[in-house]
Amino acid sequence: MPTPQTLYEKIWNAHVVEQRDDGTCLIFIDRHLVHEVTSPQAFEGLRVAGRRVRRPDLTLAVPDHNLPTTARLDGNGQHVPIADPESAQQLEALERNAPEFGIAYINATDIKQGIVHVVGPEQGFSLPGTTIVCGDSHTACHGGLGALAFGIGTSEVEHVLATQTLQLTRSKSMEVRVEGELGPGVSAKDVVLHITGVLGASGGTGHVIEYTGAVIRALSIEGRLTISNMAIEHGARAGLVAPDDTTFAYLKGRPMAPKGAQWDAAVAYWRSLATDTAAVYDKVVTINAADIAPSVTWGTSPEDVLPITGIVPDPSTFADPSKQEAAKKSLAYMGLTPGTAMTDIEVQNVFIGSCTNSRIEDLRAAAAILKGRKKAANVKWAIVVPGSGLVKHQAEAEGLHRIFIDAGLEWREPGCSACLGMNPDKVPAGERCASTSNRNFVGRQGPGARTHLVSPAMAAAAAVTGKLTDVRELMN
Amino acid sequence: MKPISSVIGRAYPLGLKNIDTDIIIPAAWLKTISRSGLGKGAFQSLREVSGNVFDDPAYAGAPILIAGDNFGCGSSREHAAWAMADLGISAVIAPSFSDIFSGNAFKNGLLAIVLPQDAIDRLMEVAQTDSIHIDLETQTVTTPFQDRFAFEIDPFRKHCLMNGVDEIGLTLKSSDAISTYETKISAQQPWLTPNIA
Ligand code: SF4
Numbered sequence: 001m002p003t004p005q006t007l008y009e010k011i012w013n014a015h016v017v018e019q020r021d022d023g024t025c026l027i028f029i030d031r032h033l034v035h036e037v038t039s040p041q042a043f044e045g046l047r048v049a050g051r052r053v054r055r056p057d058l059t060l061a062v063p064d065h066n067l068p069t070t071a072r073l074d075g076n077g078q079h080v081p082i083a084d085p086e087s088a089q090q091l092e093a094l095e096r097n098a099p100e101f102g103i104a105y106i107n108a109t110d111i112k113q114g115i116v117h118v119v120g121p122e123q124g125f126s127l128p129g130t131t132i133v134c135g136d137s138h139t140a141c142h143g144g145l146g147a148l149a150f151g152i153g154t155s156e157v158e159h160v161l162a163t164q165t166l167q168l169t170r171s172k173s174m175e176v177r178v179e180g181e182l183g184p185g186v187s188a189k190d191v192v193l194h195i196t197g198v199l200g201a202s203g204g205t206g207h208v209i210e211y212t213g214a215v216i217r218a219l220s221i222e223g224r225l226t227i228s229n230m231a232i233e234h235g236a237r238a239g240l241v242a243p244d245d246t247t248f249a250y251l252k253g254r255p256m257a258p259k260g261a262q263w264d265a266a267v268a269y270w271r272s273l274a275t276d277t278a279a280v281y282d283k284v285v286t287i288n289a290a291d292i293a294p295s296v297t298w299g300t301s302p303e304d305v306l307p308i309t310g311i312v313p314d315p316s317t318f319a320d321p322s323k324q325e326a327a328k329k330s331l332a333y334m335g336l337t338p339g340t341a342m343t344d345i346e347v348q349n350v351f352i353g354s355c356t357n358s359r360i361e362d363l364r365a366a367a368a369i370l371k372g373r374k375k376a377a378n379v380k381w382a383i384v385v386p387g388s389g390l391v392k393h394q395a396e397a398e399g400l401h402r403i404f405i406d407a408g409l410e411w412r413e414p415g416c417s418a419c420l421g422m423n424p425d426k427v428p429a430g431e432r433c434a435s436t437s438n439r440n441f442v443g444r445q446g447p448g449a450r451t452h453l454v455s456p457a458m459a460a461a462a463a464v465t466g467k468l469t470d471v472r473e474l475m476n
Numbered sequence: 477m478k479p480i481s482s483v484i485g486r487a488y489p490l491g492l493k494n495i496d497t498d499i500i501i502p503a504a505w506l507k508t509i510s511r512s513g514l515g516k517g518a519f520q521s522l523r524e525v526s527g528n529v530f531d532d533p534a535y536a537g538a539p540i541l542i543a544g545d546n547f548g549c550g551s552s553r554e555h556a557a558w559a560m561a562d563l564g565i566s567a568v569i570a571p572s573f574s575d576i577f578s579g580n581a582f583k584n585g586l587l588a589i590v591l592p593q594d595a596i597d598r599l600m601e602v603a604q605t606d607s608i609h610i611d612l613e614t615q616t617v618t619t620p621f622q623d624r625f626a627f628e629i630d631p632f633r634k635h636c637l638m639n640g641v642d643e644i645g646l647t648l649k650s651s652d653a654i655s656t657y658e659t660k661i662s663a664q665q666p667w668l669t670p671n672i673a
Contacts, residue, residue, distance in 0.1 A: 017657045018650055022632050026650055028657055030668055038553065040509035051644070054654075057669060066507065086507035093509050104672040125670055137552040137576060151576060153554035155583035155643070163647045165654060169630070171575075201494060202546040205575060235549070237575050258667030266667045301494055322493050322544060420503045420551075441498040441550060442521055 004276035006173045007242050008208045011148040011273065015131050017165055027168045029160050030130035031147075033116045034061040034103065036094040037422070038135025042158035043097040055164040056102035060125055063091050063108055064115045065136075068424050069385050069412035072109050079109070087423065101161070114388020114414040117141040117355035121225060122388055124254025128243035128270040133160055138355050138438060139238075140231040144224035145251070146243035146273060148208070151232065171237045172282040174207040178215035180289030185472040187365065188223030189357055189436065189455035191215060191287075192230040193295040197305030198287060204236030207283065210275065211241050215289045221250040222361040229356045230438050233302040242274045294471050296342055297440045297453040299330035304440070306342055308458070308470045314338035333442055334450050335430070342468050345452070349433035350375070350382035350409070350463040351445070352456055354419035357436035358387030360394050362456040367400040369460035369474055375408040376466025382409040383425065385417040409463060421446040434462035477585050479640035483567040483610040486538040488529045489603040490522075491596070493544030497551045497577070501559040514555055515562030530563075540608055542599050543570040547588075548577025557584040567610050569617065571596055582633050583643065591617065595625040612638055 005013070018026040032055075039061075046052070053059060066087035074080050082088040091108070098105035106112045112119065116134055120126035120142055128146035133139060137151035156166055176195055209231055216224065224241045231239030241247075248267050251257045258266045293307035304327075306313075315327035315338070331338065336345070352358070352366050363386065375382050384404045386392035392414055395401055401411045418425040419437040421444065427433040429448025436459050437444075440451040452468060461469040498521075505517035523530050541560070547570040548556060557580040560568070567587035581588040587610065591599070595617070599608060602619045609618045612634060617625045636643065661668060 018653045020632065022630065024630075024632050026647065026653070028654070028661070031670070037506050041511050041554075044510070049644070055658075057672060060670075060672065084507075090507055090509060125672075127668075130668070135552060135554075137550070139552075151552035153552050153557070153576060153580035153583065155554060155580065159644050159647065162644050163651075163654065164658075165647060165650075167632075167643065167647065201549060202572065202574075205546070205572065235546070235574065256670040256672060259671075262667035266665070269665065301496075326492075326494060422503045422506060439498075439550070441496050443498050443502050447502070447504075447521075 004278035006275045006279045006281060007146065007210055007240055007273055008148065008173050011129055011131065012170060014129070024167055024169050026165050027131060028165055029133050030058060031120070031125060031132040032059040032160050033120055033132070033134035034059060034157070035065055035116050035134070035136065036063045036090040037065045038154050039097065039157055040090060040093040041154045042161060043101065045158040046101070046161060051162045053101040053103060053161045058164065059103045059161070061094055061098040061103050062106040062113055062116055062119050063094055065416045065420070066090055066423050067108055067415040069415045069417045072413055111389035111393060114391065115355045115358065115416055117229065118358060118387030118391065121145055121221065122254065122390055124251055124257030127251065127257065127266070128247055129273050133166065137232045138229050140236070141225050141229035141355055143228035143231065143239040144221060144241050145247055146241060146270065148238055148240065150238040171208045172206055174204060174209045174236070174283040174285065175281040176209050176211050177213040177284065177286045178211065178289060179213045179286065180215060182215055182289050182292065185294050185457065185475055186292050187455040187457060188219055188226040190292055190295045192227045193297065193305045193453060194292045195287060196230060196234045196302045199234040199285065201233065201301045201303040202235040204231065204234040207236050208238045208240060209236040210281070211239060216241055217244070220361060221246060222359040225359070226356055230302070233438060243270045294455065294458050296458065296468055298334065298336060298342065299327065300333055300440055300442050301330070302438070302440060302453065304330060308342055308468065310342050312336045312338050312340045312342065343470060345432065345468045346378060346466055347434045347452065347462050347468060348378060348380050348431040349427050350379055350459050351418040351433055351435040351437065352383070352459050353385030353387070353417050354437035355387065356438040357456045358385060358391065360391050362436065363391070363395045363400050366456040366460040367403040369457050369471060370407040370409070370463065371403050373407055373464045375463045378466040379463055382463045383412050383418065384409050385412040386414050388414045407463070418445050420444055421449070427451070434459045434468060477640040477642060480566065480585055480587065480637050481612050483539050483587060485540060485607050486535050487540035487542050487599065487603040487608045488535050488538050489600045490529055490541055490543045491600050494546045494549055495543050496549045497553050497556045500548065500556040501553065505559070506553060506555055511558045512562060514559035515564070518559040518563045537564055539564060539566040540610065541565050541568045542596060542603055543568060545571045547573050549574040552576045554580045554584070557581050557586050561586055569596065569599060582637070585637060587612070587637070589617065589627050591625050591627055598623055
């Protein structure tokens with residue numbers, strides 16, 4: 001009998017091109033997503049060394065990080081120039097590099113354009129059982145489809161472009177099992193924030209995490225992508241959810257997904273990938289869904305998670321002295337006083353978007369709360385940024401954009417937007433933002449910006465009341 | 477890549493844990509299309525505080541940085557390694573590193589050395605006044621006070637660092653193995669080639 005294997009081991013073993021004596025493996029990469037920020041130096045490297053892209057057919061380029069999310073065409077259908085010269089330069093570099101190296105490129109005004117991690121699954125470019133890389137740490141997102149996906153640096157981008165492989169060592173495997181049933185108002189985002197709180201920001205270091213259990217099985221693909229997206233926030237190299245009927249139903253008919261007999265062969269293979277019953281993970285963590293409330297971060301690390309009913313912690317109550325120090329710094333940066341109820345914290349900005357929460361389901365969840373309501377007067381800036389042109393189109397077909405606009409929120413063009421302070425969408429220094437993105441690091445949403453990570457419904461609730469709010473109070 | 481066998485000199489005693497990539501190089505600096513010049517943006521938010529170690533003349537030009545747990549967590553930006561190299565740092569010593577950062581560091585000839593917290597505490601002390609010696613060949617960190625800490629490093633990485641091996645060039649030697657793999661997979665799983673129009 002073959003040795004029982006985990007999903008991770010099966011994918012890994014299927015991609016080993018060569019193994020060196022020290023255990024390092026040359027791993028074949030099935031899919032490479034390229035964007036404007038982490039690729040210019042890689043293409044420059046290829047050019048200098050006179051190298052070509054080995055498999056342009058497995059590579060897809062799309063701009064997202066720098067692109068402003070305001071209108072891209074003017075009234076006459078002309079391209080609106082990008083004001084920031086450095087952003088413009090990076091975007092032009094990608095626009096030049098993609099055709100020069102024979103790579104398919106989705107341009108900024110194409111309806112397919114969007115955040116790399118939204119575009120990949122949506123186009124059926126990302127598939128179960130594949131290895132997927134991108135020069136962005138939230139590449140783990142695609143693990144929601146059962147792909148082994150991880151972020152790489154620019155040297156590795158160059159390495160993959162030139163060789164379609166990476167030299168890697170095998171990670172350990174961890175199972176995070178979420179059992180039970182989610183309560184009302186609790187979404188995939190709350191699950192992953194809670195997991196990050198439990199594991200800590202480095203709890204998954206050196207591991208690939210497989211998310212299992214009744215809660216994960218019951219989630220839509222959108223929800224699974226949200227969870228796997230933040231695997232990196234608890235330190236994991238990648239996150240995985242075993243592909244199942246939900247996965248196949250999501251992928252079937254997507255433009256780049258296999259068709260006809262090929263589809264059937266693919267599904268049969270994907271079904272064989274599930275972790276064998278007798279397989280053993282290096283580590284197992286079990287989480288009870290009943291313990292998960294709508295969640296929110298209070299500090300500057302994604303592990304600083306509380307239920308919305310919680311109070312800002314007192315640093316002196318942390319056992320670890322370095323943790324105390326970090327908490328003090330976090331609170332000073334966040335402008336928070338220990339003992340404050342989370343629901344008493346006012347926000348001036350609301351951001352609904354990012355590769356964590358900008359898919360159609362996320363927008364529906366936010367719209368359900370905002371319907372017939374208005375944003376609070378103290379909320380100065382509230383934007384909804386769909387993850388792709390196709391998500392935008394779908395949302396408009398459902399009339400969601402009207403709900404957002406009527407509530408006083410701005411409806412934008414797709415891109416990374418205020419997830420990171422690289423494009424014009426930034427949170428002003430000293431102000432707070434209820435944000436559906438994935439990182440609350442110092443300066444992440446702009447210098448001095450104070451981020452509270454929440455789910456789309458919670459962000460919508462904060463927009464309505466002007467404070468961090470328990471979304472369950474706005475549900476009926 | 478330049479071969480590297482040892483790093484000797486003063487060390488910035490930073491000590492903080494969870495130094496993330498936004499601290500190492502803020503997002504505003506990512507808009508460059510070349511690898512150099514990022515040192516000016518390195519550790520920007522820390523350098524805004526007066527009395528910070530980076531602007532303390534005692535440590536000017538230090539080639540080593542000592543930090544706490546989980547150094548380099550956060551984004552995959554390789555700019556973090558480029559910024560540190562541009563600042564003149566050749567080695568970081570910490571109790572743990574994020575996986576992506578240690579990969580990026582290695583690829584840019586920046587040593588990421590893992591030592592336990594008590595060794596870090598001792599080195600933080602020494603760094604106040606004296607220099608530190610990292611020897612890659614013997615895998616040790618030593619001080620003028622007879623301290624001697626051994627560290628682990630992946631033998632392949634050690635070989636590449638000491639010989640300045642270009643990883644892409646090395647992999648391209650396996651081109652035939654890659655071709656064999658491609659042929660095998662496209663026969664077994666023909667649906668793997670996406671239909672990119
Ligand atoms: S939305 Fe944020 S995390 Fe996602 S790809 Fe863009 S910058 Fe990275």
